[in-house]
Amino acid sequence: MDRLSPVDSAFLLAEDEDPAVSLAIASVAILRGPAPSLRELAKLFSDRVPAIPRLRQKVRTVPLDLRPPAWIDDHHFDITRHIHKAVLAPHGDDAALCELVGEIMSERLDRDRPLWDAWLIDGLPDNTWALLIKVHHCMADGVSGSHLYNVLCHGDPQIGPVSPTEAVNAFRSMMLAVAELASSPTAQAHVLGRMVRMPLTFTRRLARTVQGLLSYGSSLLPTARSSLVGPIGSRRSYGIARSSLSTVHSVARVFHVTVNDVVLAAITGAYRTLLLKRGEQPVADAVRSAVPVSVRPDSTEHTLSNQISAMLPMLPVDIEDPVERLAAVHSRLSRLKSGQQSAAGVTMTSMVPDEFFAPVAWIVRLMARLPQRSVVTVTTNVPGPPRPLRLLGREIIEIFPYVPIALRLRTAVSVLTYADNLAFGVTADRDTTPDVDLMAQAIEQEITELVAASHDTASARV
Structure with a gap:
């Protein structure tokens, strides 16, 4: 069972307690060349998502925080729900781009889906466009987040997709554990008992x-x-x-x-x-x-x-x-x-x-x-x-971070x-x-x- 670490979990917990907070990190890449179609961008992500299984997994929490949250496969995963497009006014400048980034990052990611989105932003000057990749902080830190570009731009043979058998077994194990904790007072008492009887x-x-x-x-x-x-x-x-x-x-x-x-x-x-x-x-x-x-x-x-x-x-x-x-x-x-x-x-x-x-x-x-x-x-x-x-044959000129x-x-x-x-x-x-x-x-x-x-x-x- 792939559970979140205490640090990963803390970002979810902090977001839960403050309705004004959206704890997602992001990067904004500026690319030279004509902007691709939304279909092209969706195909790129669809082709590369198997290299990072986390992108098609969502978070499942445990009642009363008795265990850390866990990652489970989203069996209704739809790549098109994660790929979006926005168009700035003609020849939009840095100010217009920053305004849009602020608006996008103000919105929380949907907890019922994998916690990431990608935005194709067209309308920048000098034949350029932007790609904003938004990922919940519980999923990645800045170092691992920047690795996404290596996967998107070149692929990475060091990371292989999870086999169907592994995915099904992980899903079944997670659902059984959640169901047991949610419905069984005995199971909950067992967990609480282990907490009380901590070894030396x-x-x-x-x-x-x-x-x-x-x-x-x-x-x-x-x-x-x-x-x-x-x-x-x-x-x-x-x-x-x-x-x-x-x-x-x-x-x-x-x-x-x-x-x-x-x-x-x-x-x-x-x-x-x-x-x-x-x-x-x-x-x-x-x-x-x-x-x-x-x-x-x-x-x-x-x-x-x-x-x-x-x-x-x-x-x-x-x-x-x-x-x-x-x-x-x-x-x-x-x-x-x-x-x-x-x-x-x-x-x-x-x-x-x-x-x-x-x-x-x-x-x-x-x-x-x-x-x-x-x-x-x-x-x-x-x-x-x-x-x-x-990326998609276009040169990445610069990348800006968001925290x-x-x-x-x-x-x-x-x-x-x-x-x-x-x-x-x-x-x-x-x-x-x-x-x-x-x-x-x-x-x-x-x-x-x-x-x-x-x-x-x-x-x-x-």
């Missing part, structure tokens, strides 16, 4: 989990009050920013930091700009970010699931100088890495057996309802396809590399954050300033 080995594992939680320590303290955190609505707005990977690499080399440090420093500077424009003081404890960290082994590179942990650095928005701000970001991330904060997150999620899932699920549901102020934003950085790709917001977070920033492109996607709550474009423009400006500073520094060393 799990008690020890639970103790290690608590120790891991303590490693987050001060990272769970409330941040300073600001307009960046608060109740959110159901509508989303979206903005994009661009840079090049080689440009950011050059900055990183000059200042002896990582590419991720430069990216996060640019985002930090953009949040500083946003607060100042709003007339708010960017104090030292104003912006703490959840920074997802992939813990995916190479052996699971092609597996659709979430294999992530997180670090929780405080972004140094109080520092005015961009180079000093970059140094502070580098220092803080290095300190968190050496403190094994992301490893603690792995411990917390991996030490939960199925028998203990119910209380964990109830805690997640409760926390999703509480007005938290510990984390202000999410900033993700995902490596995408390293080489240029073609959802929830838990009173009014903004989030996702970053995706593709070949030499470095693309930023800014997600915002439409009702409370009308200045999403300001945020996107500020990211580009911050990178420009860091590039100029790196040239000055390099020249001074000669």
Whole structure:
């Protein structure tokens, strides 16, 4: 039985508790060449879906959260229900595309179907069009999500389709288990009894989990009050920013930091700009970010699931100088890495057996309802396809990422590399954050300033 992991399940649970939230991730690929027909796109997905069985499976939950949800085959799967088309006004620009992306991502995916959709978006200028692929976060993280392009563009012989016999057996096992739990008080009592009579080995594992939680320590303290955190609505707005990977690499080399440090420093500077424009003081404890960290082994590179942990650095928005701000970001991330904060997150999620899932699920549901102020934003950085790709004979020019917001977070920033492109996607709550474009423009400006500073520094060393 293929059950969701605690991390995968958490995205479903959090979405359940907030009617304003749609927890789907997405990518928006821009392609050069005439747009294909909807039939051509549907055939492409139909041909490639067998390589990723998860795309034709839906989620089945268990009453009272007594077990984690499980994936079951959708025997009424219809590819045409997942392929859509939208047309922008003639020669639609980035603003028109972002407006449409915000509208599409505001809508929840249908839980009665496999949790993904694809949108063909026509009407872009210069003989280009877009493909938006939307996947529920319980199904994939950014790393596994980007693997979809490898399958769509080239196929992947390393991933084979599930045989009919395996699919039927999995379906029967799942339905029997669900029916037993739903209708049998004895079965439910058995599960609850196993939870109560946990062996000593799990008690020890639970103790290690608590120790891991303590490693987050001060990272769970409330941040300073600001307009960046608060109740959110159901509508989303979206903005994009661009840079090049080689440009950011050059900055990183000059200042002896990582590419991720430069990216996060640019985002930090953009949040500083946003607060100042709003007339708010960017104090030292104003912006703490959840920074997802992939813990995916190479052996699971092609597996659709979430294999992530997180670090929780405080972004140094109080520092005015961009180079000093970059140094502070580098220092803080290095300190968190050496403190094994992301490893603690792995411990917390991996030490939960199925028998203990119910209380964990109830805690997640409760926390999703509480007005938290510990984390202000999410900033993700995902490596995408390293080489240029073609889809249906059309060149993919660039790919923009989308990350959802929830838990009173009014903004989030996702970053995706593709070949030499470095693309930023800014997600915002439409009702409370009308200045999403300001945020996107500020990211580009911050990178420009860091590039100029790196040239000055390099020249001074000669």
